Amino acid sequence: MQTLILTDSEADLMVAAELLRKGELVVFPTETVYGLGANGLSEAAVAGIFLAKGRPADNPLILHIANIHELQHIAAPLSENARKLVEVFWPGPLTLVLKCLEGVPTNVTAGLSTVAVRMPSLDVARTLIDLAGMPIAAPSANISGKPSPTCARDVLEDMDGKVAAVINLDRIDLGLESTVLDCTSTPFKLLRPGAVTVAQLEAVVGKIDIDASIDTGRETTTPKSPGMKYKHYAPQAEMYVLENMTMECMAEFLKNKAADAQVGLLISCELKKLLDLGGAYVKAWSTQPELAKNLYTSLREFDRAGVQKIYAQGVPAVGLGLAIMNRMRKSASFNIIQSNS
């Protein structure tokens, strides 16, 4: 299949919307990561997503909507607290897991009685959904197990020839997938951390639960969010995360590694200054939002550069840091190095 490369012009978005209506796959940008979109009300179109990604069938998808009115066709009426969240955080990087209505294809929900819904804040994404005139099912547009794509180059690495079109717009803001919150349990339960933080959610609805797998990385026996049990976000290189170490301690640990051309370092500018850099491939960040935005694309860049080992500096797992560490630890298959290990 020849993959069309489209822009965000209205004419191109109309082409993309028409492809979606015909049941084709279209990769489109959102404020979090690129999504691999299909008509979310067509079982056959959604089946194409699983094929293109090599995604396990028991991992359900998020339905993306452009307008709050579309919710009434896919999910049961919102509880008061869920409504408050929608008012504060939509459009934006918050996915709500809600009780599902009949008519949503079972391959979207993986047969669960719930459906995940989000309204993206990137205007291009909402315009596309609006023009298509239906909810768009979209996982991140990567081959299953690889880091999510945050630029067109990374999308094409995985999806060229497998999808009808890619909307090329390198204006991805956040770089990590949306926060996923289960609104069917009491209190609500965080299933995946993202840019909408626990503190922000609790300011609106009070105390929320945090799924055990987020804190410990250990898989619960029956994960509430099926996607959490699979290998995720992983580069080809062996990856390690440095946690709970002082700058000096990290500098000492990385001293020899910084000279090695087979090593990739994902570190703060502050730490970089303490290192005597030799051949290592370095990606440095100065703020957590910058780290979040560039995490996945840096991992792919290390792989392209042929790096064999990646050492990533961790950050405190609070606020946005909870989402960063959740992804970083999974990328590294929980290879965590601490000062006393």
Ligand code: TXA
């Ligand atoms: O930012 C994002 O959310 C991106 C962009 C494209 O919108 N999408 C994304 O989709 O990250 P995906 O498929 O890569 O991740 C969806 C997550 C998975 O962990 C899945 O298991 C969970 O949401 N999920 C979907 N439906 C669910 C449900 N009914 N109950 C619990 N978890 C669900």
Ligand code: MG
């Ligand atoms: Mg994904």
